[in-house]
Amino acid sequence: MVADMAAGRVIGVDLGGTKLLAGTVDSTLNVHHRAHRFARGSGTADVLDTIVDAVREARDAADGEVDAVGFGIPSLIDQERGMAVTTVHLPIRDVPFRDLMAERLGLPVFVDNDATVAMLAEWRFGAARDCSDALLITVGTGIGGGMVAGGALVRGAQGAAAEFGHMTIDYDGPLCPCGAHGCLEAFVSGTALAREARALGLELTGAQVAELAHDGHVGARALVSEMGTRLGTGIANLVNAFNPQVVVVGGGVLALGDLLLEPAREEVARRALAPSRDLVRIVPTRFGAESGMLGAAVLALEGVAA
Amino acid sequence: MVADMAAGRVIGVDLGGTKLLAGTVDSTLNVHHRAHRFARGSGTADVLDTIVDAVREARDAADGEVDAVGFGIPSLIDQERGMAVTTVHLPIRDVPFRDLMAERLGLPVFVDNDATVAMLAEWRFGAARDCSDALLITVGTGIGGGMVAGGALVRGAQGAAAEFGHMTIDYDGPLCPCGAHGCLEAFVSGTALAREARALGLELTGAQVAELAHDGHVGARALVSEMGTRLGTGIANLVNAFNPQVVVVGGGVLALGDLLLEPAREEVARRALAPSRDLVRIVPTRFGAESGMLGAAVLALEGVAA
Numbered sequence: 305m306v307a308d309m310a311a312g313r314v315i316g317v318d319l320g321g322t323k324l325l326a327g328t329v330d331s332t333l334n335v336h337h338r339a340h341r342f343a344r345g346s347g348t349a350d351v352l353d354t355i356v357d358a359v360r361e362a363r364d365a366a367d368g369e370v371d372a373v374g375f376g377i378p379s380l381i382d383q384e385r386g387m388a389v390t391t392v393h394l395p396i397r398d399v400p401f402r403d404l405m406a407e408r409l410g411l412p413v414f415v416d417n418d419a420t421v422a423m424l425a426e427w428r429f430g431a432a433r434d435c436s437d438a439l440l441i442t443v444g445t446g447i448g449g450g451m452v453a454g455g456a457l458v459r460g461a462q463g464a465a466a467e468f469g470h471m472t473i474d475y476d477g478p479l480c481p482c483g484a485h486g487c488l489e490a491f492v493s494g495t496a497l498a499r500e501a502r503a504l505g506l507e508l509t510g511a512q513v514a515e516l517a518h519d520g521h522v523g524a525r526a527l528v529s530e531m532g533t534r535l536g537t538g539i540a541n542l543v544n545a546f547n548p549q550v551v552v553v554g555g556g557v558l559a560l561g562d563l564l565l566e567p568a569r570e571e572v573a574r575r576a577l578a579p580s581r582d583l584v585r586i587v588p589t590r591f592g593a594e595s596g597m598l599g600a601a602v603l604a605l606e607g608v609a610a
Numbered sequence: 611m612v613a614d615m616a617a618g619r620v621i622g623v624d625l626g627g628t629k630l631l632a633g634t635v636d637s638t639l640n641v642h643h644r645a646h647r648f649a650r651g652s653g654t655a656d657v658l659d660t661i662v663d664a665v666r667e668a669r670d671a672a673d674g675e676v677d678a679v680g681f682g683i684p685s686l687i688d689q690e691r692g693m694a695v696t697t698v699h700l701p702i703r704d705v706p707f708r709d710l711m712a713e714r715l716g717l718p719v720f721v722d723n724d725a726t727v728a729m730l731a732e733w734r735f736g737a738a739r740d741c742s743d744a745l746l747i748t749v750g751t752g753i754g755g756g757m758v759a760g761g762a763l764v765r766g767a768q769g770a771a772a773e774f775g776h777m778t779i780d781y782d783g784p785l786c787p788c789g790a791h792g793c794l795e796a797f798v799s800g801t802a803l804a805r806e807a808r809a810l811g812l813e814l815t816g817a818q819v820a821e822l823a824h825d826g827h828v829g830a831r832a833l834v835s836e837m838g839t840r841l842g843t844g845i846a847n848l849v850n851a852f853n854p855q856v857v858v859v860g861g862g863v864l865a866l867g868d869l870l871l872e873p874a875r876e877e878v879a880r881r882a883l884a885p886s887r888d889l890v891r892i893v894p895t896r897f898g899a900e901s902g903m904l905g906a907a908v909l910a911l912e913g914v915a916a
Contacts, residue, residue, distance in 0.1 A: 390884075390885075435767070436767055437771075449851075453760075454759075454762055454763075454764055454765070456762070458764075460759075461741070461742055461853050461854060462885050464853040464885055464886045465743075466851065467853075468851060470883055471851065472779050472846065472881060473778050473781055474779075474780055474792075475840070475843050476780070484880060484881045486780075537778050540778065541777045541778055542851070544773040544774070544777060545755075545757075545772065545774060545777065545848070545851065547766025547771040548767060549767045575776070575778060577770070577773055577788065579686070579695075579696075579770055580768065580770045583767060
């Protein structure tokens with residue numbers, strides 16, 4: 305199932321809205337150097353300079369030549385033009401990102417959506433290895449997704465597939481920032497956890513609720529369990545639609561571990577149909593916070609080998 | 611996008627729970643003969659005899675040789691063994707259906723799920739022609755589905771994908787016969803339409819409500835419109851997950867036409883995200899009640915050409 309890959313090294317870049325991680329990675333996915341950037345300036349030129357600087361640091365640290373650079377970007381990607389079509393958090397819209405980076409770095413550059421490349425890393429080397437059909441759901445501030453069906457990454461007609469966060473699970477439910485009601489993301493996110501805590505008179509962030517739940521706080525555990533159940537409702541919908549071997553869950557909520565995943569699994573057992581519900585495994589990512597960077601590296605490795 | 615097909619003729623068989631349609635079909639999807647069977651007996655032997663008899667009628671009526679036979683079956687199909695794994699309406703479970711039919715008919719036989727082959731017909735020749743990403747939703751007594759992603763049919767790891775009817779759109783909603791609450795099928799089906807009518811004191815079948823709606827009955831129109839909106843909620847979820855160019859709607863509810871589809875389109879515009887919502891078209895099947903038979907024929911045409 306693993307595609308041909310170059311023998312050399314590549315740089316994978318996870319381009320987050322507020323931070324950047326560039327890693328020098330070999331074809332067995334060992335990471336030889338990590339370059340972090342937290343501040344990135346505000347304008348397009350500053351952001352591009354920050355990226356180039358981090359990639360150069362990773363390249364200088366590489367033991368030998370680097371063959372290509374891959375980028376995972378939190379945005380809809382126009383693959384033909386190699387650019388971000390909509391970016392909420394980064395001022396790189398309408399910039400010919402791939403060609404610009406290739407020119408400034410003097411290396412082949414490959415670009416894709418951050419959740420798509422995270423799915424790629426988990427599929428080739430991680431929790432979805434050897435699967436023909438798999439899903440990734442990342443839950444942090446919001447929800448991201450990636451998808452493999454019939455042994456191929458699924459991107460949709462415009463690269464906009466796998467928007468699992470805006471799946472309606474309660475059509476009269478709470479308002480989602482997207483303007484619709486009862487989206488999965490309105491129930492399952494750090495923001496939703498904080499909102500539910502506030503309804504109980506607790507002024508806490510999602511992370512603080514998670515910490516209390518770990519410490520055994522009964523109210524916090526109930527909130528996390530309820531969130532896990534709703535995550536399971538969404539996963540059950542996807543299991544019925546896709547019949548995957550595995551659903552990989554990632555993002556900040558992973559800190560909750562089985563406090564979140566066990567109620568999700570129970571809900572999937574209640575709502576998904578046989579035989580899909582009996583086959584599917586619901587598991588954490590193997591690569592955690594590095595799924596995006598490693599996936600960008602896999603994108604580059606497979607890109608130069610193609 | 612159309613795969614290689616044999617120049618000759620094939621027989622496509624849509625094997626419904628209560629009726630059977632076998633058609634003699636050429637490679638441009640012209641139908642030269644139709645054999646219908648309504649009664650089919652109750653035991654396995656009777657059912658198999660009825661099928662063989664209908665196929666022989668279609669073959670005898672063919673103008674020249676027949677190259678293969680394709681079957682669309684309302685069941686989960688084990689492709690390796692060519693048999694139905696779970697069939698609710700037909701006593702052919704645990705029968706090596708493909709091999710048995712090939713032996714009795716003396717022809718190559720191909721077998722797949724009925725909604726999957728209906729998707730195949732619409733994709734190759736119908737409402738989803740030239741699309742890389744498309745969905746089919748058929749709404750009758752229940753809901754069936756088919757799916758094309760990245761230019762390939764999606765069947766899932768066990769052939770159980772596209773169970774769109776049991777997508778939760780209201781987790782505290784009405785009980786579905788599957789045992790879960792708030793499935794799409796609990797809102798969108800002939801059964802659901804009759805139930806909603808009954809809640810208004812009207813003892814009518816779904817078909818009767820549809821007829822009243824066509825005649826301009828205000829209450830019936832409201833029920834149909836509400837059902838269209840809920841169908842749209844389900845379609846919006848799928849549009850966000852798949853980013854298809856087209857969603858093809860088929861089944862008995864098609865008699866409602868735009869009385870159903872227009873509210874569905876409006877709901878998709880409200881709930882699906884850009885750019886997916888702006889791309890997707892929501893349209894009726896081209897082949898209507900013959901999608902299954904024609905899809906079974908396409909399966910056979912592509913099977914012998916492979």
